[in-house]
Amino acid sequence: MSQEIRSLKERRKRIFGLVRKELDTLVKDKISMFILFIIPVIIIAIIGFGEISLETFGSVNIWIIDYDESDKSQEFIDTFKYNTTTDVSVKTKEDFNMTAKEFEEYALEKLPTEDLSAYIVLVQNFSQNLNVNGKTELPIYIDYIDFITAFVAQASIIDGTVNYQLANLQFESDIFYFPVMKPQESLNLLSSATPFLTGIIIFACMNLITTQAIVGDKPLKRLLTTPTFRFEVIIGKILAYTIIAIFQIVLILVILEIGFGVQFRCLFIEIFLMLLLLAVNSVVIGIFFSSISSSRLQSSQLFLFFFIMMLLITQIVRIPGIVNFLPLEQSRAAFTDLAFRGKSLIEVWPNLLNITLVTLVFFAINIIYFQYIKKEFI
Amino acid sequence: MGMLEKLKKALYRIYGLYFKEIRVLLKDKFAMLIIFALPVFLVLVLGEVFGGVGGDVESTSVESIAGGDTMEIPKIGLIDLDLSEGFPNLDLSSVFVNKCKLYESSGALTIVESNNQTELDTLLGTGVLNGYLIIPDMFEYNLSIHFPAIIIVTLDILDQTLLESTQSVIDTIIEDFKEENNFTGVFNYEITRANIPETGQTLFLGAPIFFPMVLFASAALTSAQLIVSDIPKDRMSLTPANKFEITLGKLLAMQTLMTLLIVLMLVLSFFLGMTVRGSVLDFFWILFVIALSGVTFGLFVSAIARVPLEALQFFIFAFIFQIIGVLFVQDENILRFLPMFDGYKIVISVVLRGQSPLSVSIYYIYLYVEFFLLFVGAYLIYNRKRALL
Numbered sequence: 001m002s003q004e005i006r007s008l009k010e011r012r013k014r015i016f017g018l019v020r021k022e023l024d025t026l027v028k029d030k031i032s033m034f035i036l037f038i039i040p041v042i043i044i045a046i047i048g049f050g051e052i053s054l055e056t057f058g059s060v061n062i063w064i065i066d067y068d069e070s071d072k073s074q075e076f077i078d079t080f081k082y083n084t085t086t087d088v089s090v091k092t093k094e095d096f097n098m099t100a101k102e103f104e105e106y107a108l109e110k111l112p113t114e115d116l117s118a119y120i121v122l123v124q125n126f127s128q129n130l131n132v133n134g135k136t137e138l139p140i141y142i143d144y145i146d147f148i149t150a151f152v153a154q155a156s157i158i159d160g161t162v163n164y165q166l167a168n169l170q171f172e173s174d175i176f177y178f179p180v181m182k183p184q185e186s187l188n189l190l191s192s193a194t195p196f197l198t199g200i201i202i203f204a205c206m207n208l209i210t211t212q213a214i215v216g217d218k219p220l221k222r223l224l225t226t227p228t229f230r231f232e233v234i235i236g237k238i239l240a241y242t243i244i245a246i247f248q249i250v251l252i253l254v255i256l257e258i259g260f261g262v263q264f265r266c267l268f269i270e271i272f273l274m275l276l277l278l279a280v281n282s283v284v285i286g287i288f289f290s291s292i293s294s295s296r297l298q299s300s301q302l303f304l305f306f307f308i309m310m311l312l313i314t315q316i317v318r319i320p321g322i323v324n325f326l327p328l329e330q331s332r333a334a335f336t337d338l339a340f341r342g343k344s345l346i347e348v349w350p351n352l353l354n355i356t357l358v359t360l361v362f363f364a365i366n367i368i369y370f371q372y373i374k375k376e377f378i
Numbered sequence: 379m380g381m382l383e384k385l386k387k388a389l390y391r392i393y394g395l396y397f398k399e400i401r402v403l404l405k406d407k408f409a410m411l412i413i414f415a416l417p418v419f420l421v422l423v424l425g426e427v428f429g430g431v432g433g434d435v436e437s438t439s440v441e442s443i444a445g446g447d448t449m450e451i452p453k454i455g456l457i458d459l460d461l462s463e464g465f466p467n468l469d470l471s472s473v474f475v476n477k478c479k480l481y482e483s484s485g486a487l488t489i490v491e492s493n494n495q496t497e498l499d500t501l502l503g504t505g506v507l508n509g510y511l512i513i514p515d516m517f518e519y520n521l522s523i524h525f526p527a528i529i530i531v532t533l534d535i536l537d538q539t540l541l542e543s544t545q546s547v548i549d550t551i552i553e554d555f556k557e558e559n560n561f562t563g564v565f566n567y568e569i570t571r572a573n574i575p576e577t578g579q580t581l582f583l584g585a586p587i588f589f590p591m592v593l594f595a596s597a598a599l600t601s602a603q604l605i606v607s608d609i610p611k612d613r614m615s616l617t618p619a620n621k622f623e624i625t626l627g628k629l630l631a632m633q634t635l636m637t638l639l640i641v642l643m644l645v646l647s648f649f650l651g652m653t654v655r656g657s658v659l660d661f662f663w664i665l666f667v668i669a670l671s672g673v674t675f676g677l678f679v680s681a682i683a684r685v686p687l688e689a690l691q692f693f694i695f696a697f698i699f700q701i702i703g704v705l706f707v708q709d710e711n712i713l714r715f716l717p718m719f720d721g722y723k724i725v726i727s728v729v730l731r732g733q734s735p736l737s738v739s740i741y742y743i744y745l746y747v748e749f750f751l752l753f754v755g756a757y758l759i760y761n762r763k764r765a766l767l
Binding site: 031042046050112113114135137138139140141144145150154158165171174175176177179183189216297300304305308336340343 | 536
């Protein structure tokens with residue numbers, strides 16, 4: 001009898017049974033289905049149709065304070081007013097009916113406010129410096145409180161001065177560069193976000209759902225009084241959630257590629273397999289959280305805490321010793337290499353190995369914890 | 379019993395409920411972790427206690443861009459094609475290459491030297507390089523005849539984690555080279571980055587997003603469990619305490635802890651060098667209002683949820699959608715309904731710019747109205763729930 005229970009065929013049968021039971025439960029859970037299939041679609045759609053909003057909040061206002069009042073300084077002002085390629089508003093002392101001195105004091109006062117992004121001072125000898133020395137100093141004051149507007153203001157000023165030099169053939173020893181971004185085909189917001197976004201969606205959704213796999217499984221205690229082995233339960237759950245993950249990954253990739261035209265330079269199967277590995281990783285970690293938690297809420301809280309910390313380390317702190325073992329970072333790097341650099345799965349083996357190692361470690365801990373430590377079931 | 383007596387007894391009950399909630403919250407280790415440990419950790423991160431975060435806006439020296447242990451180093455390809463001459467006593471392209479090597483030895487970048495642009499393109503395409511620069515022929519000659527030299531810079535935009543630092547390193551090397559050789563160009567830009575403090579820059583620049591987001595999330599996440607997880611609350615219906623008093627007691631208790639958190643975050647931020655143009659009191663008040671909005675949102679979620687897990691899931695959805703809204707929705711009429719957006723606008727205008735709170739009164743109004751509606755909503759929904767007795 002004991003041998004029969006331990007036979008491979010019987011084990012396989014029991015695991016299949018467990019997978020079916022788990023899938024039945026999952027499919028009936030409306031919240032889980034919503035998290036797995038509706039949330040990703042909404043997020044991708046918002047980003048797919050959206051544009052970065054914070055960039056467009058502040059308008060760029062540049063004032064030019066002309067102490068020189070020469071033809072050259074007027075040419076400079078005209079270049080800024082009529083030749084800048086970016087959408088900026090340029091004002092001079094005439095617009096406020098002030099002297100240059102009064103205008104500079106007023107600009108200094110207004111710089112911390114939204115009325116002014118930056119001001120340029122054309123010094124008294126501006127024209128003479130250019131005519132005699134071929135160069136002049138150009139004091140520029142930029143408000144850095146809103147750093148996005150500050151970057152736009154600085155770029156606009158550099159752009160304006162280059163236009164002035166080209167229009168007046170005024171050159172001096174200098175070094176310019178106009179960065180070429182590669183790949184040269186323009187990536188839209190969704191394409192740029194995709195490597196990190198897909199990882200976040202798949203990891204977060206699968207991890208959040210699986211945090212309920214053990215702790216929320218009320219009949220599990222009864223199940224363990226049958227000949228089912230504990231590790232079979234773990235394997236059954238991992239397989240069931242992995243099957244669900246397959247559908248989620250296909251849905252995400254199809255929406256990205258067909259719905260929003262994100263172009264992948266690799267085989268569909270390659271990117272699918274990489275994301276599946278990430279999904280298995282998130283399932284295994286989720287089941288671990290579920291095993292060690294004493295309530296459903298605690299398990300979800302563990303997910304939230306882990307997820308926030310992982311996001312912080314991946315996006316902000318980036319501690320090299322840790323970041324290399326975080327699934328989100330590895331999937332981001334592997335996704336970029338596969339989808340946009342056209343590498344093959346074999347070429348991204350270090351990333352895959354890292355995800356696999358973390359998965360195996362958590363899998364082993366799961367088995368040991370569930371088999372020997374979790375008191376409720378011993 | 380007169381009205382005054384009734385009011386006095388109601389206040390006494392609210393006072394008792396308030397202390398009961400405080401005690402319960404203080405015993406909840408996870409709530410304490412969410413309320414205090416996580417935000418404090420984040421302030422320390424932005425305060426650069428664990429090392430640099432992003433780039434220093436004033437950084438121009440080798441030391442300041444060599445990030446130490448916490449920063450990844452960009453790999454940059456370099457080709458020197460310049461064969462021209464003309465500058466007295468110096469081979470300018472070699473000086474430029476040596477400048478790059480000096481930065482490499484300080485740990486700011488790794489240089490891959492080559493003679494072949496195709497090779498560098500391949501390395502860039504496969505992600506080995508983050509960028510490359512080519513010193514073209516006539517580089518030295520152009521500079522020697524007072525003409526600009528244009529160098530070729532190509533950047534990999536696929537690895538966005540290193541894009542900014544790659545460009546920053548290249549800019550710094552060029553600026554250093556120009557300064558050393560007195561190549562000021564037609565316009566010697568004397569750029570003053572105004573209005574940012576010398577210390578605590580990351581905290582200062584991140585404040586409009588960071589403080590509202592952390593306070594709202596921390597308040598809402600913890601408050602989302604206050605009603606739905608409070609099992610003994612149904613027994614309260616046997617006492618003279620009514621549900622309005624219970625809801626108010628929870629709101630006050632949670633807001634008290636949030637106030638402590640705000641004080642802690644502000645003290646820590648100022649200790650780490652952050653300074654603001656607005657008054658500290660205005661800063662405190664806006665954070666207080668955002669936390670209040672988070673608490674009432676959490677209470678509302680807690681009232682509509684049937685089980686604690688559902689409340690947590692509602693919070694996660696609402697939080698994710700709010701972040702996506704702030705980042706990707708452009709219509710301000712929609713954004714004003716999001717407390718994190720209102721907080722962003724107020725912090726940047728009142729706290730960082732030092733403007734009068736009246737100049738952004740519209741955002742305050744939205745926050746106050748949201749607080750009122752959510753609190754009334756939470757109370758009404760909770761009031762309609764049947765006690766499990």
